[in-house]
Amino acid sequence: MTSPLLARLLPFAAYGLFALVFVPLLALSAFNHASAADDYCFADTAVKYGFWQAQTFYYNGWTGRYFSNFLVHGSPLVWGWYGGYRFIPALAATGWVWAAYLFVGELLRGLIAPASVRRVSVSLTAILFFLYILALSSVVEGFFWLAAVTVYTVPTALMLYWGAVMLRWYRQSPGTLRTLTGVWAGVLVFFIAGCGETHMLLLLGILAAAGFWVLLRDRRLDWRLAAMFVVAVISAWLVIRAPGNAVRMSGGVTAGSVPTALKLSLLWLAKNVPGWLIRTPLLPLSALWLLLGGRNLREGGRPNAFVNLPFWYAALVVAGLLLATVLPSFYATQFITDRAVNVTYAVFLLGWLYLLTTQLARAQQLSTGTYLPVLLGVTAIWVLFGIWRSQPVKLMYSDLLxxxxxxxxxxxxxxxxxxxxxxxxxxxxxxxxxxxxxxxxxxxxxxxxxxxxxxxxxxxxxxxxxxxxxxxxxxxxxx
Structure with a gap:
C-alpha cells in the first residue's frame, strides 16, 4: 500500500469510526426527556421564585457551582418547552467535538505542515471522540441527563475550547485582538470553575504547572499565566466559600479526610487506567499517530512553547491532572460517580494525545515501511475487538434497534x-x-x-x- 493511498484511506476510516458512535447519539437525542432526578427540582424552583432567586437558593443552600446552576435554572422546562430536552444531547455531543477540534488544531499549528493541519485535526478529533465513547463510563450522564451535563460535560468542552484560546493567545502579536483574546480566556476560566470542583482543580493545576515551567526555564514570571491563575483562584473561592458548598460537602462519609481521599484516588487510578489501554485500541492507534504524524512535521516549524515541554515534566502534569479529577469525589463521598469518571477518562485521552504529540519529532526518524503493514492489521483487529466489547456502543444500538x-x-x-x-x-x-x-x-x-x-x-x-x-x-x- 503506497503512502499517498494510505493517506487518503486512513481519514475515511477515522470518519467511519466517528460516525459509528456519533450517529446513534444524535438518533437517541430525539427520544430524550427531562429526568425526574433533579431536572424538575431546578425547574420548579426557578418557576416559583424566579431565575435569579433560584441561583441564590442553590448557592446558599446546596451547592456553590454558580455557572452550572445558571445553566440548569434556565432549562427548557423553565420556559415551558418540554420538547427542548430532545436537543440537549445532540448539542452537548456536537459542542464537545467542536471544542476538541479547535484544541487539536491549535495544538498542531506550527508543528505540522499548514496544509495538513485541518485534515489531520479532523481525523484526530474523529478518533478521539470514537475512543471517548468506546469506554465511556455512562452515556446517559455524559450527554442526556441535563443535571450531569452542566456539571461535567459542559465544562469539559469549555476547557478544550479554553485550551485552544490560550494557545492562540500565545501566538498573537501585541494589539487589541490579543488583549480581547486574553479577556475572553479569563471569562472562560470564570465559567469553567463555576461548574464544579473537578474542573476548578484542573484549571488551577494546568495554570500552576505551565507557570512553574516558565519560571523554571526562563527565570521569569509569565504575567499572562499569572493573571489567569488569579482569575481561577477568585472563581474557586466563590465556589468554596459558598454556604451551599459546605452543606453538600458535610454529607460525605470521608468527612474531609485528605489522606484517605488521596489513598482511595491512587488505588482507583491504578486499577482503572490500565483497563482503558486494553479495552480500547488506544495503543496501536498511538503507534500509528507517532509513525504517520511524524512524517507530517513542518520543516523548521515553530510549535507553541507549551508543546515543547520535556516528556518527564509533561507526564507528571498529566498524572497530576488525572489525580485532580478523582480526588474531589473521594474527598467528599469516598466513592466516585460514573459522571466523574467520564471526566477522568476524557482527561486521560487528551493527556495521552498531548504526550504523544510532544514526541512526534523523535518519531520522525522511524521507518514506516517495516512496521506499518503489521501495525495496520493489529489496529484493525483491536478496533473490532474494542467495538465488540464496548458497553456504551452496545447500549446505544440496543436501545435504538x-x-x-x-x-x-x-x-x-x-x-x-x-x-x-x-x-x-x-x-x-x-x-x-x-x-x-x-x-x-x-x-x-x-x-x-x-x-x-x-x-x-x-x-x-x-x-x-x-x-x-x-x-x-x-x-x-x-x-
Missing amino acids: KGKAAAYDREMTERHNRLIQPPVADTLRLAPLTVAPATLYVEDMRDSPTHWWNRCQSGYYQHKAIIIDSTLRAPAASL
Whole structure:
C-alpha cells in the first residue's frame, strides 16, 4: 500500500469510526426527556421564585457551582418547552467535538505542515471522540441527563475550547485582538470553575504547572499565566466559600479526610487506567499517530512553547491532572460517580494525545515501511475487538434497534400529557415505566408523595401530590 493511498484511506476510516458512535447519539437525542432526578427540582424552583432567586437558593443552600446552576435554572422546562430536552444531547455531543477540534488544531499549528493541519485535526478529533465513547463510563450522564451535563460535560468542552484560546493567545502579536483574546480566556476560566470542583482543580493545576515551567526555564514570571491563575483562584473561592458548598460537602462519609481521599484516588487510578489501554485500541492507534504524524512535521516549524515541554515534566502534569479529577469525589463521598469518571477518562485521552504529540519529532526518524503493514492489521483487529466489547456502543444500538428508546419516548410523552391536565383528585397516580433504556433513563418518581422527585414534579405541574402506583400496568391505565 503506497503512502499517498494510505493517506487518503486512513481519514475515511477515522470518519467511519466517528460516525459509528456519533450517529446513534444524535438518533437517541430525539427520544430524550427531562429526568425526574433533579431536572424538575431546578425547574420548579426557578418557576416559583424566579431565575435569579433560584441561583441564590442553590448557592446558599446546596451547592456553590454558580455557572452550572445558571445553566440548569434556565432549562427548557423553565420556559415551558418540554420538547427542548430532545436537543440537549445532540448539542452537548456536537459542542464537545467542536471544542476538541479547535484544541487539536491549535495544538498542531506550527508543528505540522499548514496544509495538513485541518485534515489531520479532523481525523484526530474523529478518533478521539470514537475512543471517548468506546469506554465511556455512562452515556446517559455524559450527554442526556441535563443535571450531569452542566456539571461535567459542559465544562469539559469549555476547557478544550479554553485550551485552544490560550494557545492562540500565545501566538498573537501585541494589539487589541490579543488583549480581547486574553479577556475572553479569563471569562472562560470564570465559567469553567463555576461548574464544579473537578474542573476548578484542573484549571488551577494546568495554570500552576505551565507557570512553574516558565519560571523554571526562563527565570521569569509569565504575567499572562499569572493573571489567569488569579482569575481561577477568585472563581474557586466563590465556589468554596459558598454556604451551599459546605452543606453538600458535610454529607460525605470521608468527612474531609485528605489522606484517605488521596489513598482511595491512587488505588482507583491504578486499577482503572490500565483497563482503558486494553479495552480500547488506544495503543496501536498511538503507534500509528507517532509513525504517520511524524512524517507530517513542518520543516523548521515553530510549535507553541507549551508543546515543547520535556516528556518527564509533561507526564507528571498529566498524572497530576488525572489525580485532580478523582480526588474531589473521594474527598467528599469516598466513592466516585460514573459522571466523574467520564471526566477522568476524557482527561486521560487528551493527556495521552498531548504526550504523544510532544514526541512526534523523535518519531520522525522511524521507518514506516517495516512496521506499518503489521501495525495496520493489529489496529484493525483491536478496533473490532474494542467495538465488540464496548458497553456504551452496545447500549446505544440496543436501545435504538430493539425499540427501547421509542417505547420510553411514547410512555414519557403520555405521562407528560397526563401531568399537564388539570388535577381531578388530591393524588395523581401514575403507572411505572415499562422500559428504562440505559442511555436515556436515570431515575423515576417513587410510590411516596414526599419523595424529593415526587415533590418537585408535583410542584412543577401544580398537583397536590403525585405517586407511582405499581398496580397500574401501563401509562395508558392512568388516563
